[in-house]
Amino acid sequence: MSVSVKRGRPPGMMDVARLAGVSHQTVSRVLNEHKNVSEQTRLKVRAAIAELGYRPDRAARALVTGTSQVIGVVAQNSSLYGPASMLTAFEEAAQATGFAVNVGSVRSLDERSITEAVERHLDQRVAGLVVIAPVASAGPALAHLPADVPLVTIDGDPERSSTLVTVDQVAGAKAATKYLLDAGHQAVWHISGPSDWFDAAGRIRGWEAALKEAGVEIPPLLTGDWSAGSGYRNGQLLARLPDVTAVFTANDHIALGLLRALNEHGRKVPGDVSIIGFDDVPEAAYFTPPLTTVRPDFAAVAAATLELLITQIESGTSEIGTRRTIAPTLIERDSVARPA
Amino acid sequence: MSVSVKRGRPPGMMDVARLAGVSHQTVSRVLNEHKNVSEQTRLKVRAAIAELGYRPDRAARALVTGTSQVIGVVAQNSSLYGPASMLTAFEEAAQATGFAVNVGSVRSLDERSITEAVERHLDQRVAGLVVIAPVASAGPALAHLPADVPLVTIDGDPERSSTLVTVDQVAGAKAATKYLLDAGHQAVWHISGPSDWFDAAGRIRGWEAALKEAGVEIPPLLTGDWSAGSGYRNGQLLARLPDVTAVFTANDHIALGLLRALNEHGRKVPGDVSIIGFDDVPEAAYFTPPLTTVRPDFAAVAAATLELLITQIESGTSEIGTRRTIAPTLIERDSVARPA
DNA sequence: GACAGCCATGTTTGCGTTCACATTCTGGCC
DNA sequence: GGCCAGAATGTGAACGCAAACATGGCTGTC
Numbered sequence: 222m223s224v225s226v227k228r229g230r231p232p233g234m235m236d237v238a239r240l241a242g243v244s245h246q247t248v249s250r251v252l253n254e255h256k257n258v259s260e261q262t263r264l265k266v267r268a269a270i271a272e273l274g275y276r277p278d279r280a281a282r283a284l285v286t287g288t289s290q291v292i293g294v295v296a297q298n299s300s301l302y303g304p305a306s307m308l309t310a311f312e313e314a315a316q317a318t319g320f321a322v323n324v325g326s327v328r329s330l331d332e333r334s335i336t337e338a339v340e341r342h343l344d345q346r347v348a349g350l351v352v353i354a355p356v357a358s359a360g361p362a363l364a365h366l367p368a369d370v371p372l373v374t375i376d377g378d379p380e381r382s383s384t385l386v387t388v389d390q391v392a393g394a395k396a397a398t399k400y401l402l403d404a405g406h407q408a409v410w411h412i413s414g415p416s417d418w419f420d421a422a423g424r425i426r427g428w429e430a431a432l433k434e435a436g437v438e439i440p441p442l443l444t445g446d447w448s449a450g451s452g453y454r455n456g457q458l459l460a461r462l463p464d465v466t467a468v469f470t471a472n473d474h475i476a477l478g479l480l481r482a483l484n485e486h487g488r489k490v491p492g493d494v495s496i497i498g499f500d501d502v503p504e505a506a507y508f509t510p511p512l513t514t515v516r517p518d519f520a521a522v523a524a525a526t527l528e529l530l531i532t533q534i535e536s537g538t539s540e541i542g543t544r545r546t547i548a549p550t551l552i553e554r555d556s557v558a559r560p561a
Numbered sequence: 562m563s564v565s566v567k568r569g570r571p572p573g574m575m576d577v578a579r580l581a582g583v584s585h586q587t588v589s590r591v592l593n594e595h596k597n598v599s600e601q602t603r604l605k606v607r608a609a610i611a612e613l614g615y616r617p618d619r620a621a622r623a624l625v626t627g628t629s630q631v632i633g634v635v636a637q638n639s640s641l642y643g644p645a646s647m648l649t650a651f652e653e654a655a656q657a658t659g660f661a662v663n664v665g666s667v668r669s670l671d672e673r674s675i676t677e678a679v680e681r682h683l684d685q686r687v688a689g690l691v692v693i694a695p696v697a698s699a700g701p702a703l704a705h706l707p708a709d710v711p712l713v714t715i716d717g718d719p720e721r722s723s724t725l726v727t728v729d730q731v732a733g734a735k736a737a738t739k740y741l742l743d744a745g746h747q748a749v750w751h752i753s754g755p756s757d758w759f760d761a762a763g764r765i766r767g768w769e770a771a772l773k774e775a776g777v778e779i780p781p782l783l784t785g786d787w788s789a790g791s792g793y794r795n796g797q798l799l800a801r802l803p804d805v806t807a808v809f810t811a812n813d814h815i816a817l818g819l820l821r822a823l824n825e826h827g828r829k830v831p832g833d834v835s836i837i838g839f840d841d842v843p844e845a846a847y848f849t850p851p852l853t854t855v856r857p858d859f860a861a862v863a864a865a866t867l868e869l870l871i872t873q874i875e876s877g878t879s880e881i882g883t884r885r886t887i888a889p890t891l892i893e894r895d896s897v898a899r900p901a
Numbered sequence: 902g903a904c905a906g907c908c909a910t911g912t913t914t915g916c917g918t919t920c921a922c923a924t925t926c927t928g929g930c931c
Numbered sequence: 932g933g934c935c936a937g938a939a940t941g942t943g944a945a946c947g948c949a950a951a952c953a954t955g956g957c958t959g960t961c
Contacts, residue, residue, distance in 0.1 A: 230627065230916085230917095233916085233917050233918085234917060234918065235917080243940075243941090244940065244941050244942075245917085245918085245941095246919085246920095246940075246941065246942080247939085247940060247941080249918070249919065249920095250939095250940090252918095253919085256938090257937090257938055257939060257940085258939075258940085259938090259939065259940090262939085262940085276680070276683070276684050277684070277917085277918080278624070278684075278686065278916090278917055278918070279684050279685050279686065280620050280621075280623035280624045280629065280685075280686050280916090280917080280918090281624050281916070281917035281918040281919090281946090282917080282918055282919075283620035283918095284618070284620045284621050284624050284916090284917080284918070284919095284946050284947065284948085285917085285918050285919045285920080285945075285946050285947095286918085286919070286920095286946090287570060287946080289620065291663070291685070298649050298652065298653050299649075300642070300645065300646055300649060300843065302640070305640065305645055305649070306640055309638050309639075309640060309645070309666060312638060312664055312666040313638050313666050313668070316665070316666060321663055321665070321681065321685060322663070322664055322666075323631070323661055323662070323663050323664075324652055324662055324663075324664050325656070325661070325662075326649060326652040326653050326656060326662075328653070340616070341661065343616070344616050344617070344618075344619050345619050345620070345631075345661060346618065346619070346620050448843065448844075449843065449844035449846070449847030450846065450847060452847070453847050474843070474844045474847075477844050477847055477848070478844070478847040480849065481847050481848070481849040481850075481851075484849050485849075503640065503788065503789065503814070504788075504789035504814045504817050504818070506789065506790065507789030507790060507792065507793050507814075507817055507818040507821050508817070508821070509820065509821040509824050509825075509849065510821075511821075570946085570947095573946085573947055573948085574947065574948065575947080583910075583911085584910065584911045584912075585911095585947090585948080586910075586911065586912080586948095586949080586950095587909085587910060587911080589948070589949060589950095590909095590910090590949095592948095593949080596908095597907095597908060597909060597910085598909070598910085599908090599909065599910090602909080602910085617947085617948080618946090618947055618948070620946090620947080620948095621916090621946070621947035621948040621949090622947080622948055622949075623916095623948095624916050624917065624918085624946090624947080624948075625915080625916050625947080625948050625949050625950080626916090626948085626949070626950095627916080
């Protein structure tokens, strides 16, 4: 019943070897599942490991191999739903494959901050690096990284030649816009995200493309900043234009603010105005009315990212230029109706 | 102008020492800012470091010192606003003090999962551990941790004897309830979070305490699960009771669902029913109507946690029993009115 | 002028692991 | 019976760093 309090250094390979009556090298072989170890000694070593409660020291292994089982992630320290979900999805995926995740939050995604964060990670001898870089300012920093470290960018610059995984913003926005057009709306307005975000730019392009394909004139673009506040402010404007009957917002929170503005001006949703958002935040189903929106598959992005990264880690080469695009899904709810 | 591509092992102390014409130990002394190094050699070494682009190898340092500059965080892999905000706040705080943060997400906070996550961290020789453990099920796991590793729990069991930092749920809930009573409401209802969460339990206690102090009878407790959906479902019920004029919800998303239920039943907020939420999610200011709510100070919690943890790390002892409670703030918006 | 004391620096050792190489043992074949 | 292949195991070094100990030079004191 007595639990011995561990004092001093934990047991090392040598201790295990001594107890099992073998050399430390044999212990190492058992640990790394080398062949050419007899079943008998394997069992002896396993028993000794269990008895001592031995756990291999990753630091020592990292020292000699020059690498670790840790993946460094650089992400902006924001509580924006998209990036935050991306991060947790990736953590979960990485853990399932036995990699630890080291998060280097960064206050803003400018070159200096990213470079610093990356260098902190390199100090730790990370095996690979993931940068969640949804804004243009991150570009220069990524261009100057050492080429020999495995790196995958999420939501980065589609024009850059790095390994990249993205949500297909254009397709999502197009689907949303088309959905509104198909419902019979003559025009679809758009409140966008900040223009330096690739996500925002992609959603704008998809919106424009859908309108163009339908031969519909493109209304003036309204610019938001992902926040509900920006949806509200732009909504004040839209609410006064009686010919506005359909709006695609760059995310759900903008839609929420828009909803409030329309409500204050007595315009009904979806009776007078139809709305589609983007992200499918968990509470979107409980907006008033429940919001039709576009849902990105964060888990799929995370899985693809990890797969590409592990390929690079194992091959030792950084296969620059690989792309992976994940298509989002339109979620139908009650914020869209046929115009009167 | 030529940038040499780094190949093979990066430069080590030896390389720096050779270039500076000193011994590697002197380099070490400069790095660790030891005294007894002449200004002259200090400069020489610094120059050599800069020229080679030398960066100390943390793995090697960890090996020899037996510890690292990494803090392990165990957190549930959820996108719930509270825990997620807590996590990012802590990451930011830790980074400011030069600690790296290793996140061990965990799917659920049962004993097994936590123990596993903790052991993964211990493998990495983390300097300290933070567990964000807002649910009762985490208790047993925390009780069986090795006592010699610095550990701080956030939002853990108030009854346990570990070092603990919490938001003062009781005070926040009390303030909200009192605010509604002071506005003239005869009764205040509550839609709670899941009963196994300490946060939820604390908010229930605060609500009850405020009612008791005011000599008001305590209405039946409605139980939610933090989600907007649970707010909506409970709202269906409340909306049909004409004497319900004030509701305190355990978080903002529950309030959002409640808002929709009330709206569907034609009950105006705040005209017919007043509501106060908890969390102050960024979009709460743009609910319809803007939500009066209670804002926990995540940054303060993170700072307190880090401070306690660093104290333990530096002293080597785990000063069990220290507590820190952070008071939240009531944010007044438009979802509360005097009853008719 | 000898000796203590301090300062700046160098030398050695070892952290726990893997890798490259060495050694021993086993069995099959002529 | 001798020899060789290959399997099983062992030995020694190296990884990059910090701590303990060792050295040499300078200053001040009597």
